[in-house]
Amino acid sequence: MKLRDIKKAFHKLGYRSRDDFTYLLWTIFRAVLIMGIGYIIIYPLLVNFFTSIMSEQDLFDRTVRWIPRAFNWDNYAVVWEAMEYPRALWNSFKISSLVALLQLMSATIIGYGFARYEFRFNNVIFALVIFTLIVPAQTIIVSLYINFRFFDLFGLIPGGGINLLNSYWPFILMSITGVGLRGGLFIFIMRQFFKGMPRQLEEAAYIDGAGPFQAFLRVMVPGARPGMIVVFLFSFVWQWNSHYLTNVLFNDLFTLTSALDGLIGSVDSLLGSAFGIYNNPWVSTIYNNTGMLLFAAPLIIVYMFLQRYFIESVQRTGIVG
Amino acid sequence: MDPKKTAGKIVGKLKNSFKFTKSKRRSLYGYLFISPFLIGFIILFLVPFFQSAYFSVNRLQITRTGYELHYVGLENFNYAFFVDPDFVQVLTTEIIRIFYQLPMIIIFSFFAAAVLNQKFRGRMLARAIFFLPVILGSAIMLEIQQGDLAMQMMAGVQETGEGARQALQNGEGGILGTQAFEAFLMNLRMPEVFIEYIVEAVNNVPEIINASAIQILIFLAGLQSVPSALYESADVEGATGWEKFWMITFPMLTPVILINVIYTIIDQFVGETAGILGFINAFIFGVGYGRGTAMAVVYFTVIGVILLVVGFIVSRYVFYHDF
Numbered sequence: 001m002k003l004r005d006i007k008k009a010f011h012k013l014g015y016r017s018r019d020d021f022t023y024l025l026w027t028i029f030r031a032v033l034i035m036g037i038g039y040i041i042i043y044p045l046l047v048n049f050f051t052s053i054m055s056e057q058d059l060f061d062r063t064v065r066w067i068p069r070a071f072n073w074d075n076y077a078v079v080w081e082a083m084e085y086p087r088a089l090w091n092s093f094k095i096s097s098l099v100a101l102l103q104l105m106s107a108t109i110i111g112y113g114f115a116r117y118e119f120r121f122n123n124v125i126f127a128l129v130i131f132t133l134i135v136p137a138q139t140i141i142v143s144l145y146i147n148f149r150f151f152d153l154f155g156l157i158p159g160g161g162i163n164l165l166n167s168y169w170p171f172i173l174m175s176i177t178g179v180g181l182r183g184g185l186f187i188f189i190m191r192q193f194f195k196g197m198p199r200q201l202e203e204a205a206y207i208d209g210a211g212p213f214q215a216f217l218r219v220m221v222p223g224a225r226p227g228m229i230v231v232f233l234f235s236f237v238w239q240w241n242s243h244y245l246t247n248v249l250f251n252d253l254f255t256l257t258s259a260l261d262g263l264i265g266s267v268d269s270l271l272g273s274a275f276g277i278y279n280n281p282w283v284s285t286i287y288n289n290t291g292m293l294l295f296a297a298p299l300i301i302v303y304m305f306l307q308r309y310f311i312e313s314v315q316r317t318g319i320v321g
Numbered sequence: 322m323d324p325k326k327t328a329g330k331i332v333g334k335l336k337n338s339f340k341f342t343k344s345k346r347r348s349l350y351g352y353l354f355i356s357p358f359l360i361g362f363i364i365l366f367l368v369p370f371f372q373s374a375y376f377s378v379n380r381l382q383i384t385r386t387g388y389e390l391h392y393v394g395l396e397n398f399n400y401a402f403f404v405d406p407d408f409v410q411v412l413t414t415e416i417i418r419i420f421y422q423l424p425m426i427i428i429f430s431f432f433a434a435a436v437l438n439q440k441f442r443g444r445m446l447a448r449a450i451f452f453l454p455v456i457l458g459s460a461i462m463l464e465i466q467q468g469d470l471a472m473q474m475m476a477g478v479q480e481t482g483e484g485a486r487q488a489l490q491n492g493e494g495g496i497l498g499t500q501a502f503e504a505f506l507m508n509l510r511m512p513e514v515f516i517e518y519i520v521e522a523v524n525n526v527p528e529i530i531n532a533s534a535i536q537i538l539i540f541l542a543g544l545q546s547v548p549s550a551l552y553e554s555a556d557v558e559g560a561t562g563w564e565k566f567w568m569i570t571f572p573m574l575t576p577v578i579l580i581n582v583i584y585t586i587i588d589q590f591v592g593e594t595a596g597i598l599g600f601i602n603a604f605i606f607g608v609g610y611g612r613g614t615a616m617a618v619v620y621f622t623v624i625g626v627i628l629l630v631v632g633f634i635v636s637r638y639v640f641y642h643d644f
Contacts, residue, residue, distance in 0.1 A: 030441065038450045109354055113354025113355035118344075128362060136617060138602050140366070143373050147365075174365055177361020177364075234455075241459035292466070310452065314539070315545055
C-alpha cells in the first residue's frame, strides 16, 4: 500500500500520531493555498514591472513571457516626464495628508461625542452617519458642485456666493465636518474605539478637576492612538487612490491619479508620435504598465515600513465590538 | 422639625437638581462634540441630497449667474427605465453582482482570516501580502488594467497555441486559464448552467480576493477578540475542532459578519470601482444632469433597500455575547 509507505516515512521523520499526519497535510495545503492567493494578489504588480522594462518587440516575441530580450529602461524616463512625476506626487501628497489630518480630527471629536455622551437622538443621528456612507457620491455630485460653485451658506454670504471650486476648500469643509470621503466610516471606527476605553480614565480626570474638553484632549486622545493611526492611514490611502471627487471639485490639481488617467495622451504629445499610440495597444500597454507601477510605488514603499502598524492597529481598534 | 432632616432633604433636592442639570449639561456637551457632523450633514449632505432629488424631476441648465430648472415631472425616470437602452441592463447586472459576490467575499474573507489567524512561519509576510489590495485598489488602476493588453496576454500564455492567444485578446479567458477548465467540466457532462456558474466564480477569483482585504482584517480582529476561555472550556468538555468552530467561533463572529456585509456593500457598490456609477457619471457630465441624477437616485434607492433587507436578515441571526 502506498499510503502506508508514506505514513511510515512520516513516522520515521518523527510524526507519531494520526493527528500529526493530518496536521502535516494541512500545513502543506495551507502553504500552497497561501502562496496561490499571494500570487494572484501580486500578479498585477509583476505584470506591471515586467511589461515596464519591455520594448515593443518583446511583446511580439513568443518566446518572451516575463523576462524581455531587449531591456528597455527608457520607459521610466518617458513616463516620469509625461506624468510630471514630482509635481503630481507632491500634489497627491498635499491633498491626501490634508484630508487625512482633517478627517482624523473630525472623526476623533465626533466619534467621542457619540461614544461617551447620552443625548436625545444619539442613535438616530448615528444612523444618519451610516446613511451618508451608502449614498454614492454620484447621487449628490451635481448639487455639491453647484453649492461649491456658488457657495453662500443659505444666502449668508452676499453677492451670489463665492466660487470654491478648484481650491482646497471643498475638501477642507467636507473633511472637517466628517462628511468627506468615507467620513462616516472613520466616525464609526473612532466611536467603537472610545466605547472600548474604560470610563475610569475620564472619571479620574474629572476628579482631578478637568473639564470635558480637557479630559478628552489630555486623557482620551492620547489613549486612542491605535484607532487614530487606522483612521489616518485609511483616509490617506483612500484619498490618494480616489479620483472622482478630486477630479470634479478640484480639476486643476494635477495629482498622480489624473496623471495616470491621461498618461497615454501626455506620452503621445511628449514623443510627438505621428500616428498616436492611442490606437496602438502594443505600445500603450508598455507605458500604461510603467505608469501604474510608478503610481503604486510610493504607497507600496510606505506600506512596506508601516504594514505592521497597519495590521496590528486594526486589531486593537475594537472595531468588532 | 428636625433641622438635620430638613438639611438632608434640601441637600437631597439639590443633589437631584444637580443631577438633572448635570445630565442636561452632558447632553449639551454631547451635541457640542458632534456639532461638526451636524453642520456638515445639513449643509454638505442633506441639502445637496434633497436638491439632487429635486434635480431628478427637472431639466437643469447652468447659466452665467447660477442655474435654471425646468420642471419635467417624472420624465427623467421614464427615460431611465423605458427609453435608455442600457440603464436597466446595467442596473440588473449590478444587482446580480451584489447577490453572487457578496456571499463569495464574506465566505472567502472568513476562511482567509481563519487561516491567517493560525500560527505558522511567514505569517506576517502572508498578512502583509493579503492586505496589499487595500493600497492597490485605485479605481483608475483597475480601469486601466481591464483594458490593458499585457494584463490579458500574460494571463493567456498559460494556454498553448495561437488560438488561445487570439481568444484572450478578444477578452475571453482569465487568469486561471478557464477555457481548459470549462472543457474539462464539459467532459464531465455537467449541466451547462452549473458550469457557467462555476466558471464565472473561478473567473472572479482574483476580483473576490482583491475585494476582501479589509474584510479579512476585520474578521481577524474579530477572531482575536473571542475569549480563549471559551475554547479552553470546550477542550475540557472534549469538543472537536469542527464543533468548536460551529459552537464558538461562528456565533461569536456573527456581529462581525454583519459589519462586513455592510462594509462590502459600501466598498464594492457605492465606491468608485462600481461599474454602474461610471455609467451614471457619464450621463451626469455628458447628456444631462437631470437624467443622470435620476439614475443615481434609482440606484441609491435599490442599494438602500437591499442593504436594509440583507442587514435585517443577517441581524436576525446575529448572536451577541454578554460577558
